[in-house]
Amino acid sequence: MAFQQEIINWYLSNKRSLPWRDTQDAYIIWLSEIILQQTRVEQGMPYFNRFLEAYPTVLDFAAATETEILKLWQGLGYYSRGRNMLFTARQIMELHDGVFPVRYSDLIRLKGIGEYTAAAISSFSSGEAKAVLDGNVFRVLSRYFGIDTPINSTGGKKQFSELAQSLIHLEDPALYNQAIMEFGALQCKPKSPDCPSCPLQVSCYAKNNNLISVLPVKLRKLTVKTRHINYFICRDGDNILVNKRIYQDIWQHLFDFPNIETTEAASVNDEQFINKVKQNFGKNVTILPLMEVKHLLTHQIIYVQFFALNNYIINFNINAEAKWVSWADFDQLPQPTILTKFINNYFNE
DNA sequence: AACCCGGGGCA
DNA sequence: TGCCCAGGGTT
Numbered sequence: 299m300a301f302q303q304e305i306i307n308w309y310l311s312n313k314r315s316l317p318w319r320d321t322q323d324a325y326i327i328w329l330s331e332i333i334l335q336q337t338r339v340e341q342g343m344p345y346f347n348r349f350l351e352a353y354p355t356v357l358d359f360a361a362a363t364e365t366e367i368l369k370l371w372q373g374l375g376y377y378s379r380g381r382n383m384l385f386t387a388r389q390i391m392e393l394h395d396g397v398f399p400v401r402y403s404d405l406i407r408l409k410g411i412g413e414y415t416a417a418a419i420s421s422f423s424s425g426e427a428k429a430v431l432d433g434n435v436f437r438v439l440s441r442y443f444g445i446d447t448p449i450n451s452t453g454g455k456k457q458f459s460e461l462a463q464s465l466i467h468l469e470d471p472a473l474y475n476q477a478i479m480e481f482g483a484l485q486c487k488p489k490s491p492d493c494p495s496c497p498l499q500v501s502c503y504a505k506n507n508n509l510i511s512v513l514p515v516k517l518r519k520l521t522v523k524t525r526h527i528n529y530f531i532c533r534d535g536d537n538i539l540v541n542k543r544i545y546q547d548i549w550q551h552l553f554d555f556p557n558i559e560t561t562e563a564a565s566v567n568d569e570q571f572i573n574k575v576k577q578n579f580g581k582n583v584t585i586l587p588l589m590e591v592k593h594l595l596t597h598q599i600i601y602v603q604f605f606a607l608n609n610y611i612i613n614f615n616i617n618a619e620a621k622w623v624s625w626a627d628f629d630q631l632p633q634p635t636i637l638t639k640f641i642n643n644y645f646n647e
Numbered sequence: 648a649a650c651c652c653g654g655g656g657c658a
Numbered sequence: 659t660g661c662c663c664a665g666g667g668t669t
Contacts, residue, residue: 330664331664331665332665333664334663334664334665335663335664335665335666336662336663336664336665336666337663337664337665338662338663338664339663339664341663342663342664376665376666378666378667379665379666382666382667409666409667410665410666410667411666412665412666412667413665413666414664414665414666415664415665415666418664430664432663432664432665433662433663433664433665434663434664435664475664476664479664480664482664483663483664488661488662488663489661489662516661518660518661520660546668596661596662
């Protein structure tokens with residue numbers, strides 16, 4: 299039996315029931331695909347349900363504010379996805395009269411939609427014969443065909459892309475695309491895949507050559523950066539001083555507290571650090587350490603310290619985006635996960 | 648081509 | 659601790 303038919307047969311008897319598979323509505327598929335970028339199905343599922351309930355159509359999505367979108371996105375990471383979705387939803391209202399595109403050539407022009415997502419939406423919504431190429435497909439093809447070209451190299455992307463497209467099942471591209479991704483996610487898993495139960499084990503190159511743990515090959519050039527972020531809690535009655543992150547950095551357009559980043563761990567015994575704080579909050583300011591947390595991201599290790607300030611003067615030079623809000627209002631603003639954890643630990647216990 | 652962008656699950 | 663997840667944008 300052909301590779302494609304084996305994959306499809308496996309899928310028909312092993313697939314999960316996922317809500318976004320029950321529709322051909324390009325808007326709903328778009329919602330699911332963006333949420334699932336670099337995100338596990340189990341992690342994205344509740345977000346998908348909340349977004350679809352809050353914004354049933356692209357018209358509703360386009361009418362939202364960025365803060366509303368980011369608040370709903372809070373905790374999911376890669377926040378540019380949410381910002382790009384709002385941009386794209388509004389563009390669809392203007393350029394496509396509110397009708398979500400279903401052709402690959404239209405989709406690929408939209409912000410936040412790359413080759414994978416354009417192939418996924420076009421095949422699932424209109425049956426266009428564009429092969430998806432995500433982490434699952436890279437792994438399945440690399441192992442089954444024994445290809446050791448690094449999947450994150452330019453040459454590797456081209457090679458796998460051409461192979462994937464040559465394999466597309468023309469009778470039902472959508473079914474095949476769903477099937478090969480599900481096969482990668484459940485059967486041909488990254489670690490310790492269940493080869494003895496695999497219908498493709500006899501013809502799998504990696505299985506036959508003991509290369510399962512070697513393929514796919516990936517170049518890793520991940521440089522993990524260490525940072526020290528020091529947050530200052532300034533309270534005034536029921537209000538708290540918050541800061542909107544406007545720079546090209548993590549958590550862009552989310553809200554946190556005024557902060558000073560240092561190259562080394564800050565301490566109240568460090569004169570240089572104290573002087574910086576006094577420059578921003580006045581010479582009479584008092585600094586009380588509250589909590590230290592180590593926050594791990596894929597590409598950054600962030601040592602976070604929280605300090606309570608008293609007798610401060612706010613000249614707003616620390617950040618033009620700083621403003622006072624009530625605790626209740628702050629709760630409605632999108633914020634990095636580390637702040638939510640701090641607030642829960644420190645104030646609600 | 649290299650770098651940047653989150654958070655969580657798992658061995 | 660390292661790797662991976664229904665990737666994409668910017669420089």
